[in-house]
Amino acid sequence: MSGHGSAQKGLATRAVQLLALATSFGVLFALTKLTPELESRLGTMTAIGFLVLAGTLLSELLEPLRLPHLSGYLLAGIIGGPYVLHLVDHATVKELSPVNTLALALIALAGGVELRVSTLRSVAKSLTYASLIQTFGVLISMASVFLLLARFIPFAKNLELRPLLGVALLWGALSVTRSPSACMGILSQTRAKGPLATFSLGFIMLSDMVVVVVLATAIMFARPLITAGAAISIDDFNVLGREILGSISMGTTLGLLLAIYLRLVGSQLVLVLLALGFGVTAALKYVQVDPLLTFMTAGFVVQNLSNQGEKLLQAVEQMGSVVFVLFFATAGAELDVPLLKQAWAIALLLCFLRSFFTLIFSRFSSRIAGDPPVVRKWGWSGLVSQAGLALGLGIVVEGAFPGIGTPFRSLVIAAVAINEMIGPVLFKLALDRTRESSSAEPVARPSLPPPEPAH
Amino acid sequence: MSDGIWLLLGLLLLAYLGSNLVGGRAIRGFGLPSGSEYLVLGFALGPHVLDVLGRSLAHTFEPVVLVGTGWLSLVVAVGYVRVADRWINPGRAAVGVLLGLLTCAAVTAAVYYLEPSFGGFQGFRRIAVALGMGACASATTRHSVRWVVERHGASGPLADFAADAARASSMVPPLALTLLFALAPGGALPTIPILGRIGITLGLGAGLGLIAALLLGRDFRRDESWGVLLGTGLLTVGAADRAGLSLLGAMFAMGLVLAASRHRLEIKAMLTPTEKPVLLPVTLLAGAYVNLKLPTVVLTLVGLAVLVKLAVRVILGMALGAGPARGTGADFGLSMLASGGFSIAAALAFSTRVPGVASDAVLLFAVVSTVLGEWLSPAALRRSLGRAGELHAVAPEDMGRPSDAPESLVSRESHG
Numbered sequence: 096m097s098g099h100g101s102a103q104k105g106l107a108t109r110a111v112q113l114l115a116l117a118t119s120f121g122v123l124f125a126l127t128k129l130t131p132e133l134e135s136r137l138g139t140m141t142a143i144g145f146l147v148l149a150g151t152l153l154s155e156l157l158e159p160l161r162l163p164h165l166s167g168y169l170l171a172g173i174i175g176g177p178y179v180l181h182l183v184d185h186a187t188v189k190e191l192s193p194v195n196t197l198a199l200a201l202i203a204l205a206g207g208v209e210l211r212v213s214t215l216r217s218v219a220k221s222l223t224y225a226s227l228i229q230t231f232g233v234l235i236s237m238a239s240v241f242l243l244l245a246r247f248i249p250f251a252k253n254l255e256l257r258p259l260l261g262v263a264l265l266w267g268a269l270s271v272t273r274s275p276s277a278c279m280g281i282l283s284q285t286r287a288k289g290p291l292a293t294f295s296l297g298f299i300m301l302s303d304m305v306v307v308v309v310l311a312t313a314i315m316f317a318r319p320l321i322t323a324g325a326a327i328s329i330d331d332f333n334v335l336g337r338e339i340l341g342s343i344s345m346g347t348t349l350g351l352l353l354a355i356y357l358r359l360v361g362s363q364l365v366l367v368l369l370a371l372g373f374g375v376t377a378a379l380k381y382v383q384v385d386p387l388l389t390f391m392t393a394g395f396v397v398q399n400l401s402n403q404g405e406k407l408l409q410a411v412e413q414m415g416s417v418v419f420v421l422f423f424a425t426a427g428a429e430l431d432v433p434l435l436k437q438a439w440a441i442a443l444l445l446c447f448l449r450s451f452f453t454l455i456f457s458r459f460s461s462r463i464a465g466d467p468p469v470v471r472k473w474g475w476s477g478l479v480s481q482a483g484l485a486l487g488l489g490i491v492v493e494g495a496f497p498g499i500g501t502p503f504r505s506l507v508i509a510a511v512a513i514n515e516m517i518g519p520v521l522f523k524l525a526l527d528r529t530r531e532s533s534s535a536e537p538v539a540r541p542s543l544p545p546p547e548p549a550h
Numbered sequence: 551m552s553d554g555i556w557l558l559l560g561l562l563l564l565a566y567l568g569s570n571l572v573g574g575r576a577i578r579g580f581g582l583p584s585g586s587e588y589l590v591l592g593f594a595l596g597p598h599v600l601d602v603l604g605r606s607l608a609h610t611f612e613p614v615v616l617v618g619t620g621w622l623s624l625v626v627a628v629g630y631v632r633v634a635d636r637w638i639n640p641g642r643a644a645v646g647v648l649l650g651l652l653t654c655a656a657v658t659a660a661v662y663y664l665e666p667s668f669g670g671f672q673g674f675r676r677i678a679v680a681l682g683m684g685a686c687a688s689a690t691t692r693h694s695v696r697w698v699v700e701r702h703g704a705s706g707p708l709a710d711f712a713a714d715a716a717r718a719s720s721m722v723p724p725l726a727l728t729l730l731f732a733l734a735p736g737g738a739l740p741t742i743p744i745l746g747r748i749g750i751t752l753g754l755g756a757g758l759g760l761i762a763a764l765l766l767g768r769d770f771r772r773d774e775s776w777g778v779l780l781g782t783g784l785l786t787v788g789a790a791d792r793a794g795l796s797l798l799g800a801m802f803a804m805g806l807v808l809a810a811s812r813h814r815l816e817i818k819a820m821l822t823p824t825e826k827p828v829l830l831p832v833t834l835l836a837g838a839y840v841n842l843k844l845p846t847v848v849l850t851l852v853g854l855a856v857l858v859k860l861a862v863r864v865i866l867g868m869a870l871g872a873g874p875a876r877g878t879g880a881d882f883g884l885s886m887l888a889s890g891g892f893s894i895a896a897a898l899a900f901s902t903r904v905p906g907v908a909s910d911a912v913l914l915f916a917v918v919s920t921v922l923g924e925w926l927s928p929a930a931l932r933r934s935l936g937r938a939g940e941l942h943a944v945a946p947e948d949m950g951r952p953s954d955a956p957e958s959l960v961s962r963e964s965h966g
Contacts, residue, residue: 115761119785122758126792130738136902137797140617141788148781151774152765366566366827374559417777 109156116152119145120175123182139190142183146191146424147417149175154420163523165280168420169516172427183428191425196386197372198415198422202276203387204371205283205411206300207350207394208404214293222297224464225457229298229478230271230305232456233449234313238267240448247441250502261320262499265492268313269485269507270449272306273299274518275387277480280419281522283412285532290467292531295477295522300391304339307385310488311335321496341384346392349375353393354401361403364410426482426515435509442509446517449510453478469529476525480518481511557607561834565827583697584890585833586924589917592837603838611835616902618832619895620787620801625825626720626892627805628818639714645874646718649886650688653862654722658684660858661851668851674735675908679851681733682900682912685726687859687919690716691890694923698885698931706940711874712885712931719886721802723896728752728799734903737794751795755803758782762804763811775820791902798899829891836894840917841910848907852915859919863887878934885931888923889916 123145154167175182215222241263245251251262278299282292311332318325349371356367371390379386398404435442457475466474489507493500526532595603631638662680665671671679695716699709731737732747739747762782766775783801790800808817842849867875867883875882897916901909935941 111764115765118757118761119781122754122785122789126738126789130792137613137616137788137791140613140784141792144781144784144786144788147777148785151777151781155774363566366562370559370562374562416774417780420777 112152112155116149116156119148119152120180120182123175124180127182138184138187142187142191143194143421145175145182146172146428147420150420150424161523161527163281163519164284165277165423165519166516168423169427169430172424173430173432174427175424176428176430176432178430178432188425188428191421191428193373194418194421194425196376197369198418199276199387200372200376200390201368201411201415201418202279203390204368204394205279205408205415206275206296207346207391207396208398208408208411209279209282209296210300210391210395210398211404212399215297218290218294218297221294221461221464221466221470222301224460225294225298225474226301226305228456228460228463229453230302230309232459233271233452234267234309236267236452236456237270237445237449238263240445240452241266244441244444248506250499250506254499258321258499261317261496262503264313264317264320265496265503266445268306268310269488269492271302271309272481272485272488273302273478274480274482274485274515275299275303276419276422276482277515277519278477278522280423281477281519281526283415283419285523285526287526287531289469289529289531291469291473291477291525291529294466294470294474298474299477303391304388306488307339307388308335314492317496321499338383338385339388341382342379342386342388343392345379345382345384346389347396349389350393350396350400353407354397354403357397357403357406358401361406364407365414368410368414430512430515431505431508434505435512438506438509439513442506442513445506446510446513449514450475450479450517450521469531473525473529477518477522479514479521481514485511485514557603557611561611561831565831582924583694583928584691584888584920584924585693585829585894586921588830588833589837589840589894589920592834593840593917594837595834596838596840598840598842603835605838609839615832615835615898616791616797617784617787618828619899620790620797621783621828622825622832622892622895623724623798623801624783624805624808625821625828627724627802628809628814628821630717630720630806631809638717639710642711642714642874643718645711645870646690646715647721649715649866650690650719650722652866653859654681654684654688654726656684656862657687657855657859661855664851664854668847668854670845670847671908674733675904677733678730678900678904679908679911681726681730682897682904682908683852683855683915685723685730685896685900686889686893686912686916687855687862688722688726689720689889689892689896690886691888691892691923692716692720693890694888694927695885695931698928698935702932702935703942704935704940705942706935706938708874708878708882708935708938709940712882712934715886716888720892723892724796724799724802727796727896727899730900731794731796731799731903734794737903739793739795747795750793751790751799752803754789754793754795755786755800755805756807758786759804759807763808763813766813766817767811779817779820794903796899797902798896832898833891833894836898836913836917839898840914842914844907844910844914848911849914852911852918855915856918856922860884860887860922875934875938877937881930881934881937883930884926885934886927887919887930888927889920890923893920 123141149171150168152167153171154164157167157170158164172183174180177183177185177188241248241251242259245254245259245263251259254262278295281287282296315328315332318328353367353371357364376386379389394404394407397407454475457478458471461471461474485507489504489511492507493504496503523532592603594600597603597605658680661683662676665676665679692713695709695712698704699713728748728751729744732744732751739750742750759782762778765778782804786800786804787797790797808814811817844852863886864880864883867878867880867886870882871878893916894913897909897913900912904912932941
């Protein structure tokens with residue numbers, strides 16, 4: 096993710112960016128009009144090129160509005176994606192999924208590297224209260240909200256109380272998911288430093304683990320409520336326990352190996368990260384451990400058990416400057432616009448209430464923990480974003496409860512779409528307001544050094 | 551884990567090796583200049599020998615290979631007009647382009663007239679195979695020249711001539727393929743005349759190159775420069791392929807525009823280190839794509855085309871004996887026989903428009919030419935330089951200097 100931009104860019108620069116953006120859209124638009132029936136074997140590569148270029152340019156053009164770069168990437172994907180201009184079709188979006196694998200590995204690694212033991216220790220009390228209060232508070236509140244609004248939700252209005260309770264419980268569990276990628280994206284763009292940035296990062300990375308446990312618990316209790324004849328089973332916890340412990344031990348090993356490599360060799364990190372993102376992720380899935388947690392642990396080990404954390408973070412950020420653009424632009428292209436159109440009203444209401452309860456419980460936990468005023472006021476802002484994790488859990492629910500799964504997942508998609516667009520804006524706004532982002536405002540750094548004098 | 555993941559990891563390992571070859575620890579002259587060893591490795595892993603890299607598995611990576619060929623074209627073009635602290639010498643460059651064009655024309659003509667007896671290709675395929683082989687025959691790899699020059703510490707007019715001529719000749723394959731793709735029937739632009747298609751190919755690359763140059767010249771941040779270069783590059787490759795135009799030609803045009811921009815040295819410094827990491831996996835996969843189960847007449851045609859290339863190079867080399875290559879006899883001609891990754895890339899790019907036996911024949915020609923060039927060319931160049939009195943003893947510490955590390959490109963690049 097790119098650094099925070101210089102605000103004063105000339106009109107000529109903006110004009111060039113606009114021209115470039117129009118050209119990239121124009122080239123692809125002309126091609127799709129000219130050759131609608133031709134299947135190109137390089138369709139995916141073209142889409143990657145388009146999304147990277149359009150995402151980068153749109154994020155730059157939105158900078159004067161003080162919108163985060165993420166919004167630009169998402170918007171590029173939405174506009175170019177299958178539901179608006181159809182420059183990138185469904186099949187291509189699906190083929191881009193390996194990029195998500197790579198991006199999530201990078202995000203988890205970077206997230207782990209950012210977690211220093213000393214910093215965590217300083218906010219341990221705050222994180223403990225926030226995790227407990229946010230998790231249970233938001234879960235119970237949003238489950239209650241779902242129950243109350245059930246009559247306005249098409250697939251829930253005819254459910255009897257028992258299954259409705261189960262579905263509400265699942266909705267509550269999904270509401271406590273956050274977006275590590277959005278958090279890392281904004282922090283990387285703004286290079287924010289301060290109590291709010293530290294708290295948000297620590298909380299979201301920790302919540303990643305908490306949510307998995309919460310959802311497994313919710314599914315365990317929801318199953319007998321939704322499915323007639325089913326009973327509470329703790330088998331899910333056996334699997335979960337193995338997965339969490341396996342991820343931590345694999346992550347520790349990987350982290351130590353990475354630290355040794357960084358110390359002894361330290362070069363070609365882009366290729367090493369590619370191998371980790373694709374190869375190691377595939378291996379981890381094969382042995383059924385969670386790649387996200389594994390990479391997060393690996394990053395944490397590199398940061399705290401060696402002095403190679405900065406080197407790793409730099410490499411991840413360098414590679415992320417391209418991969419993250421593609422990741423979020425693809426997320427934008429995946430966004431189901433027609434579905435959002437159908438369910439926007441109820442989804443928007445649910446999102447608003449989730450944000451409201453997040454704010455209330457954030458203030459409450461901050462007061463108890465004695466957080467600094469900045470966290471007390473803005474601590475909730477980084478917790479609004481939702482992305483891949485919520486969508487992934489939506490798929491888990493769909494698989495576990497075939498009866499209500501599909502409409503439930505559609506509502507999840509609509510709600511995540513809204514949170515995905517609003518959350519990063521709120522978080523960046525908070526970091527700007529608290530001046531945590533401005534403290535690290537880099538000097539305008541040209542893409543390339545000035546040309547050498549002519550010989 | 552799927553075979554695809556294993557192959558990807560293998561290719562990443564190769565790219566890793568390639569990166570180390572341009573890194574600070576690389577020994578000058580390490581490895582073969584043409585990359586033949588990776589071709590042979592790919593062939594050994596491919597369906598004909600070990601079958602580790604089966605045909606369908608290798609073809610899974612076809613899009614990556616094609617993008618790789620386009621990227622190589624971009625890298626070659628970005629370094630085309632300027633050799634670090636000096637412009638390429640126009641006279642020597644003109645001779646280099648002429649050598650490439652004459653070789654291309656001779657091989658094309660010979661194959662075209664031999665085809666009725668040996669290949670059995672008809673209509674457009676007849677022209678395509680002839681021009682495809684001509685395109686692959688035309689370029690002399692600059693790595694071969696650099697390998698000899700740096701390994702033996704050569705300097706002087708002949709070494710400079712060889713370096714500039716080899717670099718200049720790399721313009722011919724993209725141009726030939728641009729023409730070939732424009733000649734191809736069908737595609738996305740059937741109503742546009744041939745000249746128009748050529749113009750669109752070059753215009754597409756040049757236009758997007760201009761956009762990239764303008765963006766990079768503005769106060770874009772360094773970490774976004776890769777986004778711009780990758781974005782415009784992939785868009786160019788994809789658009790050219792979808793429109794049925796030559797991606798090699800479009801990317802070459804894009805590279806030339808970037809090479810003419812005021813940040814050319816910095817762009818070159820960014821792109822050049824990516825050449826080997828891209829080249830090695832592409833070469834390996836090309837080796838795996840080689841199909842020897844071709845009809846005997848086609849194999850004979852390939853063999854004859856290689857002989858024609860050899861003969862043309864020797865004749866042209868002897869003709870140059872009256873000028874810059876005085877006193878080198880046939881050796882200088884043989885030294886310009888060397889081809890490498892770029893010729894292989896041309897053969898792979900050819901397959902996007904003319905698949906099947908025709909593309910197998912062209913790829914086989916490129917591979918055989920490359921291996922033959924590897925045997926004959928470096929030794930011939932060393933003899934030529936020796937006769938011209940341009941070989942010097944090289945200090946061991948200079949042998950260890952990286953040959954194309956980024957900083958050396960920005961500061962000074964001697965040859966290649």
